[in-house]
Amino acid sequence: MEKDMSSRTNEEPLCPICIETLKVPRTLTCLHTFCQHCLSKYIQESDCSLVGKPSFNCPVCCRPTYPPSAESKQPKEWASLFPQNTALLVLLGEQKANVDSLCDPCSSEEHSIIATGFCVECREYLCESCINSHKRIKIAKGHRILTIDEISKSPDIIMNLNVSSSCTIHTDKEIEYFCKDHKTVCCVKCSIIDHRSCSELVDLKTDAKSALEEDPRDVIEMLRRIEEFLMNHMQTNKSNIKRLETQTNEIVSTIKNAREQVNKLFDVIENYVQEKGRQLYKEESIKLNDFNQECQSQLTAVQGSRQSLDAILRLGNETHVFLTARQIKTQLTNYREQIMKKYSAIESKEITLTLHDSLKTLMSLAADQLATVQTKLNVDMLSCDGIFRTPTLDSVMETKCGISGSTPWYTGSVWLSNGSILLINYMNNKCCLYSPENTHLADYTLLNPWDVCFVGGDEVAVTTTNAKKIQFLTCTATITPTRSFTTRYYCDGIAAVSENRLVISGYNDSGNQNYYWSILTTQGKEEYYHEIDQKGESFTYLAVNESKSRLYMSCYYINTVYCFGLDGQVHFVYTNEQLKGPTGIGVDRDNYVYVAGCALNNIHQLLPDGNLIQIITIGIPKLPWSLNFNKRGNRFFPYQWR
Template sequence: MATGGKIDTDILSDEIFDVLCSMCKNRGKHSEGEKFCVDCHDYFCINCVTVHSQVPVLAGHKVLDKSQVKSGTSKSLPREPAERCDRHSHKHIDMYCQNHDNVGCSTCMTIEHRSCKNTFYIPEYIQNKSYLVASRAIQTKLKALARTLAVQANNFQQDKHNLLKRKAELLDDIRKFRQEMNDQLDKLEKCSVDEIENKFKLLEDKIEEGLKQLQVHKAKVKSANDKLASQNQNQAELFVHVKIGEDAENVTNKFIEDTKMKITVSDIEFQPDTKLFQQLKQNKTIGMLTEKTTKNDKLLEITGGHSYCVKLESDENECSIISACYMKNGTIIQADNKNRKLKRLDSHNYIITDWYNLPGQPWQIYETSVFISTMTGRRLKQFSTDQSGQKLFSDINSIAVSKNAARIYVADDLKGLIVLDNNGQIVTRYNSKLLQMASYCNLTEAGSVLVSGHDSNNVLQFTSDGELKGEVIKADSRKPAATLSVCCNQQMSKMCISRDGEDNIEVYDI
């Protein structure tokens, strides 16, 4: 017989059901949770999960059967990852590519890892494997990275402060130089004005002197005429007046003859210095912005690296990455010569994000001359011979130009590295056993030049003037394939090289 008292329904329900429906429990009801929402981290009964799925905002949530969740209380975690893909937000990250050691959703694997053989469904891959130790280790590394990022953030702020300060200094230099130009132009203008003033003062004085002489002769003529008109009967005096009149006539006629040529004002012209004006017209700026070469730029040191596959399923041949470069947004553009493609790589995971099929095999240049052209393609200069008339190049593989356009770097098959100024004059040459068949040259942010040797199978570093600093990547008997391209991003502390006939690129930490 039952006695009075209140039954603890929560204890009773927990004993009856493994897990409770969250929505029902909030309403004071107790229903067994048959489904689990990965995104909400809640269990739902059959009725409530229908309501959950009908809410538009929740429609994309991943719902699992209770059997797919580890046994235990309602706080148990599902066997499938709950993290959503950054690129495909409607998908969960539940796939792993062992070839690239990279996780992603099923769409990522289909698009970016379709040629990879070792892709796995994560819940199956991690069975009987413990990642607790790895989790703690990566947490320690991430904390260290967070501290490093904080330091780097301060460095960025300091760099920004220094950058803005330097910008203000340079703008002030421009204004000072402009003022100096103004002062000089003011002096030139004053000299030109003074020259005109002096010239016209002489002419004006000449006219004034002529007017004075004219008044004198006018007075003489009038006086002589007045005396002759006085009807003086004294014949002797009349003779004198006639002679005085004749003299006044002669002198005045001579004066008129001497001064009758008028000064033609229109004949006096100002001819500006057209050379000065044309020079100003030709200049786009009042000076040149240059970057000083960092003389203390140290030899790059390799601290570690990884290999990444850049072969696409559609590639018919082995890869031949003949040239490559880091873009401003951090991606890498590669020219695959044998497969006639331009490939773009994500520089974080080094996965091909997109590519473009070309009608022919990409290269940099085929001719044995260097041309300087405008942005519109109008040729300005051509360099093909040196000062003695000898051919500068044999077979050009690659060309690079310094930021200030003061230096041109040419990687030549037989003649090694050739450094020219922008007038085509040789600054220096480097050709030795250490650099055999120079295949590619690339400039670092600090102004150094990286040159890959195809037959020497290495990468050398030079100063901006072509002085050898040292060997960055040495020939490796374990990697017999010849070095093709090299590119470097010092901000990311990465260097990427490709080797002839290899489907993998090598990315090094520097």
């Protein structure tokens, strides 16, 4: 941890979970690699039945991941089922004399046995004993087993071993095809069960090159830019940590100086109070002592007069008594006058201390009121230009309304498998078909059509919101209606989650008027219904990601975008002061999400987790309403409102 972060990132592959050098690296089907221990701990803390069978979401990209042959294993054992990233082991210098190459079957049983070979077909490291057992199994007799020395001497073999060729759904089958419609690889079983109606299924053994939609070198360049961006980001954060340390030291120094100043002030106050108090005591005690001396003199005189009169009464004659009594009586009058004048009241002196209000306030305040230490957030938006794909309009399609004097309002659009485009013209009650060259082919009249989605083959499904109906159309060079069914409530947005399942959205008009979305079969049977605790008649649009695991829903009047799992779980809620009147929503092949902000004339580009990448304002039509992506080429088409 003491190494320089930038140099370490360049030299050592790090685990995205623990941010430490990879140990026993295991690679998922999405090609993200983690320490086996970190991955195992993450899996055990995850919901391992997200889609009804053993699975978990990748910690990095959140894609559903199905462990190979996990049916008979506990989640704590799944991490060991994924192949080791042997290429990284070589990079780490660990793929030498059996270092960290443990036998996978033995490791799953918590036995640490050093591997001596690697089965190419099973993608497992094997010890000598397991190699012998492997060769005795009938189904594995033809498997190719490489020695650790062979792997170490051949980087090409190592790189090839790092690519998983097993189907994630049918683990006993090899990947043979790539479906361009669904952007996914599949085995023979998958091609028959899930992709029999897809328009383009590429045989990877004979034509893998045609399946590539981008030059891998471009992808590498994008990864390099992201890597550079993140490294700069980390370096900035490292500088921030140093700055925070400096600021903390300055704060400690400031409060120490403040304490010294306050201590000096209290020393001055204390010295002043002590000196003044002693001075007042001295002055007042002298006065009181003088007064006591006067009292004592008076007391002595009174006592003398009393004693003289007592003696005369006992020893003197009547004449002496008379004269003495008369004299003392005169003195008594003087004593009475003196008492009335000087001694009729007793003064009680006090020395008091009065503190200034500011000092009282200071002493009454708590420490956190006198001094506050807190963080202040300053946000500097970083430019992501050149890192993420920014869609641009590469062509402009001119459309004309067939009704004289009427302006079209395209509320929905869809790309068909042959490259044609179907536009939904709500204002003129038309479904308009255009060729890949933007030539108008056909129209179909439908009352209040709103949104549309591709179902499969040449078929689309259109929502007719006011009629509460889903209309299916076959689009070739013409538009032909096929079937339809009604919905319980008003329906706006629509998207396909499989060949025979749709998801629609709108608002519940039965009383509470909450927004909702529901999953239905293409025959109209409702399988799942979900309400959002937000009310109001509003335009809503839907989109699903490439793996059909997440649903995105925009709600116009509440300026909000929701992301749900198909089980109703809320993954995120996106709002932004620059997002007003969200309408069309789409997902590209990288799973970036795009939302048309009609009211402020922009488009918001989001990461799959809902974090904002950028707000696009250049190169889009005025008041963008509907948008979608061409599955083949990732072409992005927003359509202008009216």
